[in-house]
Structure formats: C-alpha cells, structure tokens
Amino acid sequence: MAPTRLPLLCLPYSGASATVYARWRRSLPDWVTVKPIELPGRGERSDEPLWTDPHGLAAFLAAEIAPTLSAPYALFGHSLGALLAFELAHALMERGVPAPLLLFASGTEAPAVRDDTASRQPRSDEALKAELRDLQGTPEEVLADADLMRLTLPVLRADFLMCGHYAYRPRPPLPCRLHVLGGRQDRASRVALEAWGREGTSCTIDIFEGGHFFIHDQRASVLQAIQSSLEREMQHAPALAGLVPT
Incomplete structure (x- = not known):
C-alpha cells in the first residue's frame, strides 16, 4: 500500500530541543x-543523560527509530x-533500513573537511555565552536569565563536546541525493559546503x-526550498507516486 505521508525526521542544532521545528x-x-x-x-527526555559521542548517539537513535520506519522518509x-x-x-542502513529519499544538511561544513577540535575541551559558562552571542541566535535577555542558562x-x-568528538569515517556515498543549505554570512565556506557532494x-x-x-x-x-526539493525527488520514487497533489 502506498504511503499517504512522507516523514521528515528533523535533528536539532547544539543546545536545542525538538521544539525548534514545531512551527514547520x-x-x-x-x-x-x-x-x-x-x-x-x-x-x-530531560531526565535522560546527555551524550557527547556523536557516533554512539546516532546508533542509539537508529535503534529507536528503525522499527517505526515503514515508508520512504x-x-x-x-x-x-x-x-x-x-x-x-x-546507522539506519546498517540496520537494514533503506537510505532516506533525501538528506538535508544545513549550516555546517561537510564531515570530511570540518575541523572542530577546539570543542573537545570543556568551556566555562562565560565562554559558552560568548559563543552564543557570536552565533547571533540567542536574545540578550535569554543570556541574562540565570535560571534559564542553568538549564x-x-x-x-x-x-559542543559532541561536535569536537566527531570523527569522519570514510564510507561509500549514501545512495540518495543531498540538499545542502547555508547562510551567506555563516562561517561555513562555499567550498566546505560543496564537499558534501x-x-x-x-x-x-x-x-x-x-x-x-x-x-x-x-x-x-x-x-519552500525543502518542499520543492522533496517534490522533485518524489517524481523519481514510484512508491510515492500520487502523494503530491497535481
């Protein structure tokens, strides 16, 4: 039976929870x-321990998610x-789950060319706040809220330690297309984004x-870019024929 919806699994950025994608x-x-x-x-999941091992976390998530994926995603x-x-x-493919229809990689250099070794060292609270200010994504009133910062x-x-512990593992390319998104004023260069290819x-x-x-x-x-990219990809996915209204 053909699926009626396409699951888009969204992973949050550093310091964020799943709620950052709620409005989507x-x-x-x-x-x-x-x-x-x-x-x-x-x-x-605030009562569960935090991870600093990205590969271990990916395997952990794959074990949770794999049984729920019965359609293209x-x-x-x-x-x-x-x-x-x-x-x-x-990690999902290692568990026998097909590759995603499409992988959206946003706001970071390709794994093979990134260098975040500085994040391997624990940072003071003030250094973390300075990093947040530099990224320009956290209002100053939030940074000044001691109770919120404590959480x-x-x-x-x-x-940040998880970023620093990330080690690229050369493997055959994923059998799917990648769509890379970047900010014109972000740190990641065009060359570093193109390396996702x-x-x-x-x-x-x-x-x-x-x-x-x-x-x-x-x-x-x-x-809009995500929607258009998914629509283009589904034209080549027989299992999803008719899912997008014409």
Whole structure:
C-alpha cells in the first residue's frame, strides 16, 4: 500500500530541543509529516543523560527509530543536527533500513573537511555565552536569565563536546541525493559546503541571506526550498507516486 505521508525526521542544532521545528508542521504541506527528533537530555527526555559521542548517539537513535520506519522518509539536520542526520542515515542502513529519499544538511561544513577540535575541551559558562552571542541566535535577555542558562548551558556544553568528538569515517556515498543549505554570512565556506557532494549520489546547494540561524530568519524561503526539493525527488520514487497533489 502506498504511503499517504512522507516523514521528515528533523535533528536539532547544539543546545536545542525538538521544539525548534514545531512551527514547520503548520508551514509544510499535508503530505509531509514533520517528525522532530528529541535528543536525550533535553525537552521531553530531560531526565535522560546527555551524550557527547556523536557516533554512539546516532546508533542509539537508529535503534529507536528503525522499527517505526515503514515508508520512504527524509532527514533534515542543522549544524550539529546535520552531522547527526548524516550519521543516522548510515546507522539506519546498517540496520537494514533503506537510505532516506533525501538528506538535508544545513549550516555546517561537510564531515570530511570540518575541523572542530577546539570543542573537545570543556568551556566555562562565560565562554559558552560568548559563543552564543557570536552565533547571533540567542536574545540578550535569554543570556541574562540565570535560571534559564542553568538549564541550557549543560546541554550546550555536551553538544559542543559532541561536535569536537566527531570523527569522519570514510564510507561509500549514501545512495540518495543531498540538499545542502547555508547562510551567506555563516562561517561555513562555499567550498566546505560543496564537499558534501562526495557523501551522496548528487548534491544541490542553496545559499540564504543571514548567519548561522538563517533557518529561522529565512524560514519561509528555507521551507519552500525543502518542499520543492522533496517534490522533485518524489517524481523519481514510484512508491510515492500520487502523494503530491497535481
């Protein structure tokens, strides 16, 4: 039986929970089911321990998610989430799950060329706050809220360590297309984004105005690009024929 919806599994960026993708459900068409992935240690899973091993976390998530995937699906991740989405795709395939229809990698360099060794060292609270200010995605009133920071900083510290512990593992390219999204004023260079092309069958790149959090500043344009990319890909997926209204 043909699926009636396409699951879009969304991985959050450093310090964030699944709620960062909540508004996407109202903005993407009905034939897309936005499924934000809650990572341990935050949101509804705040009572679980935080991870600092990205490969171990990807395997852990794959064990949870694999039994629920009975139809074609797509993956989206921003920043740390893009690396986790990439590793999750491989971990799911290792469990016998087909490759995603499409992998969206947003806001970070390709795994093979990134260098985040500085994140391997624990950072002070003030250093973490300075990093948040530099990324320009956290209002100053939030940074000044001691109670909120007390909850946020341990998650952010663990996520930065996870970035630093990420080690690229050369493997055959994923048998799917990659769609890479970047911010024109973000740190990731065009060359570093283009290097994602070696990780799939082909690679599309879209650049949006804004810095690291362009996915929020340019949300409408980003979601339109995601929708259009999924529509194009489904034209070549017999199992999804008729899913998108004509």
